[in-house]
Amino acid sequence: MSGAEAGAPLFDRLCLVGVGLIGSSIARLAKERGDIAGSIVATARSAATLARVRELGIADEVEPDVARAVQGADCVILCVPVGAYAKVMAQMAPHLSPGCVLTDVGSTKGSVVRDLSPLLPPGVHLVPAHPMAGTEHSGPDAGFASLFQGRYTIVTPLPDCDPDAVEKVRELWRRAGSNVETLDPATHDKVVAIVSHLPHLIAFTICGTADDLAEETREAVLKFAASGFRDFTRIAASDVDMWRDIFLNNREALLEMLARFTEDAQALGRAVRWGEAEFIEDRIRRGRRIRRGLVERGQA
Numbered sequence: 001m002s003g004a005e006a007g008a009p010l011f012d013r014l015c016l017v018g019v020g021l022i023g024s025s026i027a028r029l030a031k032e033r034g035d036i037a038g039s040i041v042a043t044a045r046s047a048a049t050l051a052r053v054r055e056l057g058i059a060d061e062v063e064p065d066v067a068r069a070v071q072g073a074d075c076v077i078l079c080v081p082v083g084a085y086a087k088v089m090a091q092m093a094p095h096l097s098p099g100c101v102l103t104d105v106g107s108t109k110g111s112v113v114r115d116l117s118p119l120l121p122p123g124v125h126l127v128p129a130h131p132m133a134g135t136e137h138s139g140p141d142a143g144f145a146s147l148f149q150g151r152y153t154i155v156t157p158l159p160d161c162d163p164d165a166v167e168k169v170r171e172l173w174r175r176a177g178s179n180v181e182t183l184d185p186a187t188h189d190k191v192v193a194i195v196s197h198l199p200h201l202i203a204f205t206i207c208g209t210a211d212d213l214a215e216e217t218r219e220a221v222l223k224f225a226a227s228g229f230r231d232f233t234r235i236a237a238s239d240v241d242m243w244r245d246i247f248l249n250n251r252e253a254l255l256e257m258l259a260r261f262t263e264d265a266q267a268l269g270r271a272v273r274w275g276e277a278e279f280i281e282d283r284i285r286r287g288r289r290i291r292r293g294l295v296e297r298g299q300a
């Protein structure tokens with residue numbers, strides 16, 4: 001496939017729409033490797049982010065206007081919260097070049113297809129993707145080139161998508177050091193609902209519950225947080241806009257997982273109430289098995 005030869009840049013002109021944690025990590029990676037893009041143009045919403053991207057020198061061009069930024073790009077990567085996709089797409093769609101590969105990094109995929117497909121100009125190839133790598137930090141200073149190394153990236157191409165465009169997106173993530181997998185958008189959304197979205201929902205909730213406790217108890221919670229609560233607070237420190245958008249855009253799958261989780265949590269609570277030691281032990285053993293499985297896959 002043209003452009004995918006070792007050493008040659010995969011794309012001539014890569015446009016990053018949004019340069020926070022994920023967008024700036026891609027920019028750093030592309031700069032560092034040199035075989036991802038001939039040139040990088042970056043656009044973001046605020047003047048402060050644009051100024052910081054210029055200072056950091058992680059893009060060749062910084063363009064405040066998204067319509068101008070995407071012009072002439074043969075790859076555009078959306079790196080904004082998923083709730084902003086429809087609006088951003090309306091601004092940029094008429095300016096996308098024929099043949100351009102339009103991809104993204106959003107944490108939900110059904111909503112991405114829903115929001116981008118209707119405005120897709122003829123000849124522009126939509127290949128949604130989700131690098132399953134991140135931290136609780138955001139903004140252009142938070143990114144780093146090795147973020148995607150050894151992590152999974154899930155590509156969710158539509159059945160009628162151009163195979164060359166799909167292959168280019170897969171190659172992009174391989175060059176980022178990711179293990180690339182393909183899923184359909186609905187399966188993706190179910191999987192991330194259980195492995196990522198529900199754990200965040202639980203973390204936000206448990207922090208809120210602890211915060212609701214009387215003043216004296218709350219102090220003790222913070223003091224002795226190392227016993228497990230601390231791990232929840234790390235997850236709960238995540239970006240507000242991003243997580244609001246994820247919850248609202250993966251509604252069905254998240255609610256389904258929450259319902260199952262609630263049933264299972266109540267079953268464990270019931271076992272505690274009735275002193276059913278065997279049931280409790282079984283749940284703990286299952287947890288340990290799952291952790292071992294992650295360690296063995298190098299995902300711990």
Ligand code: NAP
Pocket residue numbers: 017018019020021022023043044045046047049050079080081082084088105106107108130131132133134135136137138139140239241242246
């Ligand atoms: P981030 O650090 O907060 O950066 C978001 C970027 O989007 C910023 O450049 C911001 O511009 C821009 N933006 C925010 N709201 C916008 C709006 N309404 N219209 C236009 N631009 C807007 O976020 P991130 O962590 O990189 O996340 C970006 C995407 O990656 C999200 O879709 C998220 O679901 C996905 N993702 C995140 C993670 C993670 O762990 N963080 C992991 C995998 C995938 P300003 O800075 O100018 O406001």
